[in-house]
Amino acid sequence: xxxxxxxxxxxxxxxxxxxxxxxxxxxxxxxxxxxxxxxxxxxxxxxxxxxxxxxxxxxxxxxxxxxxxxxxxxxxxxxxxxxxxxxxxxxxxxxxxxxxxxxxxxxxx
Amino acid sequence: xxxxxxxxxxxxxxxxxxxxxxxxxxxxxxxxxxxxxxxxxxxxxxxxxxxxxxxxxxxxxxxxxxxxxxxxxxxxxxxxxxxxxxxxxxxxxxxxxxxxxxxxxxxxxxxxxxx
Numbered sequence: 001x002x003x004x005x006x007x008x009x010x011x012x013x014x015x016x017x018x019x020x021x022x023x024x025x026x027x028x029x030x031x032x033x034x035x036x037x038x039x040x041x042x043x044x045x046x047x048x049x050x051x052x053x054x055x056x057x058x059x060x061x062x063x064x065x066x067x068x069x070x071x072x073x074x075x076x077x078x079x080x081x082x083x084x085x086x087x088x089x090x091x092x093x094x095x096x097x098x099x100x101x102x103x104x105x106x107x108x109x
Numbered sequence: 110x111x112x113x114x115x116x117x118x119x120x121x122x123x124x125x126x127x128x129x130x131x132x133x134x135x136x137x138x139x140x141x142x143x144x145x146x147x148x149x150x151x152x153x154x155x156x157x158x159x160x161x162x163x164x165x166x167x168x169x170x171x172x173x174x175x176x177x178x179x180x181x182x183x184x185x186x187x188x189x190x191x192x193x194x195x196x197x198x199x200x201x202x203x204x205x206x207x208x209x210x211x212x213x214x215x216x217x218x219x220x221x222x223x224x
Contacts (some may be wrong), residue, residue, distance in 0.1 A: 032209045044215050087151065091223070
């Protein structure tokens with residue numbers, strides 16, 4: 001598994017964009033980058049994943065650096081419901097998820 | 110609508126008294142996982158089933174066992190709970206088509222208290 005590092009916590013104002021960084025300098029060429037988030041008192045939920053190129057879905061965008069040593073999860077307009085712990089996970093075929101400590105995102109009204 | 114269901118949501122047991130947590134899924138997924146999440150920590154994988162094949166993580170204590178009688182159900186048995194086993198236990202499922210792109214679907218968790 002690619003070891004990932006993320007800031008412990010971040011703050012954002014409601015309705016502003018949020019950029020959540022993740023470093024994965026040991027990533028291999030076939031490791032996918034997955035993002036999950038865990039809302040308070042709930043199980044983690046899938047957000048997005050990608051390999052090389054940037055990815056978009058209805059929840060977020062994922063920007064992956066050209067050297068793939070880092071990536072950024074982008075929430076385009078943060079809402080109070082986006083307050084959660086966000087996990088960045090490097091995953092290769094045949095390997096299981098290893099969750100790091102994640103980033104606790106607070107959204108201020 | 111619920112896809113991964115865990116019962117009960119809260120479980121209280123006594124030190125040393127066996128306890129079973131249950132998980133069911135309506136997704137017909139091949140893989141079912143059990144994670145342990147202690148307070149303010151990240152989820153930690155205990156084991157998983159790919160169909161009927163059981164895969165234990167190397168550092169999962171023997172005190173933790175699992176059963177999967179059919180595709181839909183999976184159980185976590187804690188034979189002799191200690192105070193250190195108090196945690197949230199999360200069940201997850203995935204199709205199993207290739208872990209690198211597989212999405213995991215998590216249940217809401219069961220919070221276990223050990224008295």
